[in-house]
Amino acid sequence: MADLDGTTSSDLAALTARARQADAADPLAAVRDRFTLPDGLVYLDGNSLGALPTAVRPRIDALLDQEWGRGLISSWWDADWWRAPQRVGDLIAPLLGAAEGQVVVGDSTSVNVFRAVVSAWRLANADDPGRTEIVVDDTTFPTDGYLAASAARLLGASIRRRLLTESDAFDAHTAVVLANHVDYRTGRLWDLPEITARAHHAGARVVWDLSHSAGAMPIDLDRHGVDLAVGCGYKFLNGGPGAPAYLYVRSELQDRLEQPLPGWSSHAEPFAMEAEYRPASGIVRARGGTPEILSLLALEAALTVWEGVEITQVRAKSLALTDFFLDCVDALVEPGRFGCLTPRDDDRGSQVSLTASDAAELVPLLARHQVVGDHRPPDVLRFGFAPLYVGFAEVLRAAQVLAEVSRRPHH
Numbered sequence: 001m002a003d004l005d006g007t008t009s010s011d012l013a014a015l016t017a018r019a020r021q022a023d024a025a026d027p028l029a030a031v032r033d034r035f036t037l038p039d040g041l042v043y044l045d046g047n048s049l050g051a052l053p054t055a056v057r058p059r060i061d062a063l064l065d066q067e068w069g070r071g072l073i074s075s076w077w078d079a080d081w082w083r084a085p086q087r088v089g090d091l092i093a094p095l096l097g098a099a100e101g102q103v104v105v106g107d108s109t110s111v112n113v114f115r116a117v118v119s120a121w122r123l124a125n126a127d128d129p130g131r132t133e134i135v136v137d138d139t140t141f142p143t144d145g146y147l148a149a150s151a152a153r154l155l156g157a158s159i160r161r162r163l164l165t166e167s168d169a170f171d172a173h174t175a176v177v178l179a180n181h182v183d184y185r186t187g188r189l190w191d192l193p194e195i196t197a198r199a200h201h202a203g204a205r206v207v208w209d210l211s212h213s214a215g216a217m218p219i220d221l222d223r224h225g226v227d228l229a230v231g232c233g234y235k236f237l238n239g240g241p242g243a244p245a246y247l248y249v250r251s252e253l254q255d256r257l258e259q260p261l262p263g264w265s266s267h268a269e270p271f272a273m274e275a276e277y278r279p280a281s282g283i284v285r286a287r288g289g290t291p292e293i294l295s296l297l298a299l300e301a302a303l304t305v306w307e308g309v310e311i312t313q314v315r316a317k318s319l320a321l322t323d324f325f326l327d328c329v330d331a332l333v334e335p336g337r338f339g340c341l342t343p344r345d346d347d348r349g350s351q352v353s354l355t356a357s358d359a360a361e362l363v364p365l366l367a368r369h370q371v372v373g374d375h376r377p378p379d380v381l382r383f384g385f386a387p388l389y390v391g392f393a394e395v396l397r398a399a400q401v402l403a404e405v406s407r408r409p410h411h
């Protein structure tokens with residue numbers, strides 16, 4: 001029997017059976033137990049703020065009680081706080097397809113975008129003086145564009161905003177290409193190997209922002225010869241609100257790196273307190289000031305959720321979750337109610353972005369029914385699917401609630 005909007009109970013029964021089967025066959029199902037989430041909540045905003053890994057609280061308690069509380073200043077050495085930026089970087093490295101010693105953690109993504117763009121500019125101009133331009137992904141997350149523009153003003157560079165898939169997006173004038181791996185708004189996944197190869201062919205250095213891809217899919221930075229990369233610690237890496245960001249610098253470039261924020265903790269001998277700056281070698285050269293230990297160690301504890309997890313399984317589940325959500329929306333929601341910005345083929349990250357003129361009003365209505373998504377201006381309703389803790393039955397529930405709240409008049 002069809003109800004008013006044409007959905008049949010056999011549609012729903014088929015989707016319920018599919019969800020049950022997918023949850024039963026999910027090799028990552030047990031990983032959800034490594035998180036603390038409110039009962040009954042369907043949390044589809046892990047691409048903005050990841051859920052709380054249960055291991056974080058005892059780690060922070062121990063840090064407060066023993067390391068800060070008792071050890072005080074000696075914990076910089078006795079608890080190995082000083083090396084935490086590299087140590088946590090090495091835990092993130094496998095998720096980026098990076099060998100050890102190429103990732104450092106600290107500061108925000110915004111700061112690291114600035115650090116990476118200026119560093120890349122200096123590398124490109126050292127090899128080929130006279131390159132005048134920084135090319136920024138036309139669809140970039142705003143902070144990257146702001147920081148690249150500020151870097152350009154300081155460097156005397158010009159900025160061009162381009163769709164990076166266009167064949168003439170960069171040329172012999174280009175020093176740096178700043179690219180987003182997954183578009184935060186649409187969920188589109190850009191071709192990292194192809195764009196990196198074309199940028200290199202043009203003689204430019206490339207900086208990738210991996211905020212919306214790291215932890216959701218395999219990324220092969222080393223294999224594709226990426227120069228520098230940055231990303232957030234608080235999205236699919238679950239490091240907590242304001243978690244420090246990571247910065248990848250390919251090993252061959254590290255000893256040529258002239259970063260623009262060379263704080264004392266990137267000095268060759270920080271405790272010599274020399275007046276002159278002498279850069280450390282290796283990835284330590286990319287550090288800034290004193291490491292933010294509370295949030296760094298929370299991120300370190302959060303990364304224990306990845307133990308035994310295959311990133312290829314994460315990608316397979318991510319695609320299956322987003323596929324299933326789109327199928328549920330097709331089956332349950334009134335046809336034509338939403339547009340869809342997210343590609344339906346595999347060129348997508350771990351989110352689905354629907355469009356509707358009332359997207360902003362729908363978000364609190366969904367939340368009232370325990371479904372958390374978010375709104376991005378002007379008309380995007382965004383759902384992120386974190387494969388480590390989102391299940392298929394929840395996806396179906398989210399689509400059912402969406403069908404319901406989008407059918408009712410809002411007042």
Ligand SMILES: Cc1ncc(COP(=O)(O)O)c(C=O)c1O
Pocket residue numbers: 108109110111141143144180184209211212232245
């Ligand atoms: C692609 C991208 N880059 C950077 C950021 C943010 O950087 P920050 O942590 O400095 O606010 C975000 C999200 O806020 C983002 O989506």
Ligand SMILES: Nc1c(O)cccc1C(=O)C[C@H](N)C(=O)O
Pocket residue numbers: 047048049184242
């Ligand atoms: N960093 C955020 C925050 O402090 C508050 C709310 C949201 C965020 C985000 O990360 C937004 C996110 N980058 C996005 O893709 O829209």
